[in-house]
Amino acid sequence: MDITVHRPGELTAADRVAWTAMQSKAHLNGSPELANPFLSPEFTIAVGHWRRGVRIAVVREDGEPAAFFPFQRSITGVGRAIGLGVSDCQGLVHRPGFSWDARELLRACGLAMYEFDHLVAGQQPFEAGASGSFASPVMDIDQGYEAYLGQLKAKSPKFARTTHSKERRLERHHGAVRYVHDERDPEVLHTLMGWKSAQYRRTGRSDRFASSWINQLVRQLFHTRSDQFTGLLSVLYADETPVAAHFGLCSERIFAQWFPAYDPAFAKYSPGLILHLRMAEAAAADGIAYLDLGRGQKQYKDSLKTRELTVSEGSVALRHPAAIGHLARRAPVRALRNSVTSRPELFEPADKLLKRVGKMRSRKKG
Template sequence: MTLDLGRLRVDILATEDLSDSDVEQWQAIQASHPAFESPLLSADFAFAVSRARDDVRVAVYRRGDRAVGFLAHHRRPGGFGRPIGSPFSDYHALLCAADLGVSGPEAVRMAGLKAFRHNGLIDPHGLFAGTAEGQHTYAIELSGTPEAFLETVRAASPKKFKNYRRLQNRLAESGALRMGPDRSQATFDQIMGWKSEQFTRTGVQDVLKPDWTRRMMQSLFDTTDGRMTGLLLTLYAGDVLVGGHFGVMAAGVFHPWIASTNPELAALSPGQAFLDQAIRSMPALGIRVYDLGPGHDHYKKPFASTEREVGVGLTVVSGAIGTLPRVKESVWSLGGLDRVSAVSRIRKRLDHIAAVDPSASGRARGLLEAAWSIQKRLASADAKA
């Protein structure tokens, strides 16, 4: 589909319809600004997601015959757009230069969308000026040696890291700690299995359950060559698997989504031991940036060297075309409902369910699991009362 709106011409393409020139220009724009360096903003990630889902589209903004902007997204019914790879889209962006010539909402409208959900917007040019920030993401970047970096973070929280070191020493009683990339299918399956068990145990929707996420993760694990590869890092204590991180890596930036540890070692804080060993291994692994993404501040923040806010919210286009999304969004604000924490959590859970599994059966399953989780928590609260 092509839209010609005067200043820019917009092509709405499936990834397989992108030309070699389009992909080269995508890479050039991504390389033009450090804020765009995440593998999740790459054409390669869009291709990886499109191999698992059929609703991936890319709005290619052209000035003349030259591509000057890219908005990769999932095109959902009713003209609703979600970031590519959602809910694994810790970062997303309208990739373009500062002089695109239109605002973010105008770009969304030109893409033929009525609304676009943001849950990790990178916007260095301020095109989505009305989008709220507030979600924090964390990353580790070494300016010197790993040892010097770890000494700096220890100095900032000496008591906390003294305890981490004590628990890590106990962990090492099972055998020498060793960290590295892992190509074992059995280990990959174990890391994924532990994560799914954690989701079930904590009442969080299992993002690894839908067929498309399993296909995508397996495909990425199998991708060992190219600009972007899948990477599984594991930590062992002797012959005991302590835990692993799995995600994507490109140009020295590693972005893991899946972090899981051996539940039998939970008392020894294996997650902290993993990060300690991962930081020590970064130079040997060619990792320049270890991007921890958003959430779990208590776990990530003590180790992070950089922290930034990303955009969250909903962009709704102006005019009659955006009326229905605006009405749906405003319902959550009636009588100040959006300021009630329980309502806010329900809203986020419903949106998460919709993002995780686009199928009707998957959403129904997600609602049932959410109801079961609420019932379980209420029963637990009653038992403690």
């Protein structure tokens, strides 16, 4: 293998075309998850605008690109998946039949280790270092929205009926309900980010939008558009008032969910669920195969999903002091968090505690 490492701006136009072509053909080659927009050159290049150490390894065989491996590297050689902490799909994009040695790749990239938390399935050389695997629910719409709705009704007739009933009540009480699949008004994006920040605080979670680089990354991706990649803002309105919104990323075949939120004043109408059904309907019309709801246990995901993908968390490492030190700090924290989230008897009390802390914070700010 011939492996070269590049900064995002150094990637040639031909290599970008080859990368995108691998993603476009992934579903034909038995690896549809590789078409996820978080694995696209557009996402990597955007992260490179706001984070240091972003690099792309290009692996060639017989002079032609065989794989693309985006990563972030610290000055000590600790490697992380691109956008670790906000990216919901990670790994190496490759052509059919490509195999690699993880440690050989790390050495070529100048890495002591590579850390991931949403590793896409089928990456066996990296999966050898996985410490856990997790469900990532999806909504299959490749057979059309009506077929998806039929599956939903068969699984839970009451859920589908109740959600549509709440949409009718929302319209009766607050005016005509309107859905915009591709909203281009940046002020509405600002509204969504405000809702999401408030939700993080209310539930005791860390506010991602308090990080300037995430804030700027989302704004940049909102303006990123091509035939293969789009930052998509979808909004549900009631009498011209936004009541729920979502910002996510679209490739040719996958709509990756990212930042959904709604106005709490309309909570009794379940506007987030109404929004997701509208998104599925519009995405199906655009030829999208499925909506990836992302890793995490949420009741609304269980209600909307048709199946689950699997993503992994962990790391692969060389025998190197930087890797040993990093793992010594990170592994106990990760193990404790996963132990809590995977066990309902631990997760539910912890979740309630976080929400109580969140309410206390909100009162102080008020």
